[in-house]
Amino acid sequence: MTDDRSRPLRERKKLRTRRALADAALRLFTDKGFDATTLEELVEEVEVSKSTFFRAFPAKEAVAIEAETQLWSAYLTTLERREVTGLVLAELRDALLETAAALEPDWDDRYVATRRLVLTAPALLAYVEHHRSGVKKDMIGCLADKLGLDIDDLRLHVLAELAVTAWSVSGRDWVREDGRGGRQALIRRLKDSFEAIPASLHLAAP
Amino acid sequence: MTDDRSRPLRERKKLRTRRALADAALRLFTDKGFDATTLEELVEEVEVSKSTFFRAFPAKEAVAIEAETQLWSAYLTTLERREVTGLVLAELRDALLETAAALEPDWDDRYVATRRLVLTAPALLAYVEHHRSGVKKDMIGCLADKLGLDIDDLRLHVLAELAVTAWSVSGRDWVREDGRGGRQALIRRLKDSFEAIPASLHLAAP
DNA sequence: CCCATGATGACACTGAGTTTCATTTGAGTG
DNA sequence: CACTCAAATGAAACTCAGTGTCATCATGGG
Incomplete structure (x- = not known):
């Protein structure tokens, strides 16, 4: 938790998962291809649930x-x-x-x-x-x-x-x-x- | 089969289903809403199979x-x-x-x-x-x-x-x-x- | 009439996106 | 610190668009 402490913890966590998802997505999609990578693989990589993903992004495309x-x-x-x-x-x-x-x-x-x-x-x-x-x-x-x-x-x-x-x-x-x-x-x-x-x-x- | 006879029958049939799909789609989507209308309803209305639909149009959106x-x-x-x-x-x-x-x-x-x-x-x-x-x-x-x-x-x-x-x-x-x-x-x-x-x-x- | 080819239908399957509900976790209060 | 409320999360079942396969049928050409 080496983040900027200016915001409430809740918000910081949300931002962290968001970043983690975007980073992992860029990596996975680039490696395996966008279509070949399932959402399931992505959320497993980041260790969050599919529900959480769709609360952070409106679509698979958005995270990319x-x-x-x-x-x-x-x-x-x-x-x-x-x-x-x-x-x-x-x-x-x-x-x-x-x-x-x-x-x-x-x-x-x-x-x-x-x-x-x-x-x-x-x-x-x-x-x-x-x-x-x-x-x-x-x-x-x-x-x-x-x-x-x-x-x-x-x-x-x-x-x-x-x-x-x-x-x-x-x-x-x-x-x-x-x-x-x-x-x-x-x-x-x-x-x-x-x-x-x-x-x-x-x-x-x- | 009151169509223009200048083209082979096969082609005319394809065009007819295409038109029928587009017309029915415009009607159904306008009535029930785009999201609320399933592809299944559309193809039943026109009496073709889902396969046929996707040979005529690349996506549900396209027919609209x-x-x-x-x-x-x-x-x-x-x-x-x-x-x-x-x-x-x-x-x-x-x-x-x-x-x-x-x-x-x-x-x-x-x-x-x-x-x-x-x-x-x-x-x-x-x-x-x-x-x-x-x-x-x-x-x-x-x-x-x-x-x-x-x-x-x-x-x-x-x-x-x-x-x-x-x-x-x-x-x-x-x-x-x-x-x-x-x-x-x-x-x-x-x-x-x-x-x-x-x-x-x-x-x-x- | 027959054959090659292209169109169709039926069916099973994948995966994105939604919904519901129970559980957890952070924030504020006394 | 204990308690409570609200927000965030996870689990799981569900819908539906879109794909792939294969058997069947119709058409056009010889």
Whole structure:
């Protein structure tokens, strides 16, 4: 029990099992494959019951993409804290850069492993897409609130979409190179992606 | 057997069961709810076996969104047939307009019912997202091929994303009004959505 | 008419996710 | 420290989507 004592013991225990499950899942899924690993094996490894697993995660897929989940939940927190001034797209970018820079150091490896895993299991890909879709919805809600716009405003949808896509592409390229260059390399790629967005609209055939 | 005789009988039969399944599914799911309807009930209604169902559709979710699937598969066909000249975004828009205009007349009602259904079942929402994601991938592949670009080119990702988002938002609004105004109303909304895209990038806080 | 091939149905099986309920364990109180 | 309440856990039975196998049936081509 070498954990941070600032929170009640109960909560610390819950967090510990959560981490243990996510770590074991990343290991098992990477070794044996996502489909080939049963939930039973996972919970035996961590020595908890299936009930406990489903109280910590809503689905088998969820435990595999903890790193992705952490990123976006931190992002939404950042976004809500910041006040929006000037170009909204720039705001979305800066919040993302700030969030990426602030993630705990061991996040890098877990994220690389996660993205690798996603490439091997269609079910995981689908789950990530679904999860990001929820994030976009939250982003739109947050922006609509701050800007006094309707949550159906097409512009907000486009902007949320762009931010997530910029991340997705940057992350893919970064992972493809083993996360070489660390957090800074990722951040650099992210800046490049955002800069490339306006040009996209004017892409034309020769 | 009042079907189009141009194809072999075997194929016609397969198509008929497929249609029957999709129609019954839309009816049952709308009445009882997606989760509350078991696959068993569905296949009993249509009088086929579970095996047959899974040869026609890859998942329970798939049979519920046939109208969505038809749209995008027609779109990809259109896109591949057209030659790309000038602005790519305009090309994506025009192909979408052309596709929407060419869908069989009974598509409207089925699509409205489908989108309604999706709003009631999280599993369906996730499945639609996943499906569209596959469509975007195909769009990107098609464009990369025609333009001689890399399939990882960020601009292609952005453009595919924008086209799908424009559709999604237009469709949502159209469905919200019961598909009033028919195909023409949908097409008008779609044009508006595409026109609103460039402005999005310059959205700023007051 | 016959044969090869592809579609179907029946059935058994796996594994994810839910539900229920009894048991344990941490938190607050006197 | 003892007691109590609430929350967390575990055990086990259950539902249902999805897979795999194999025997049977229908179709299309010769």
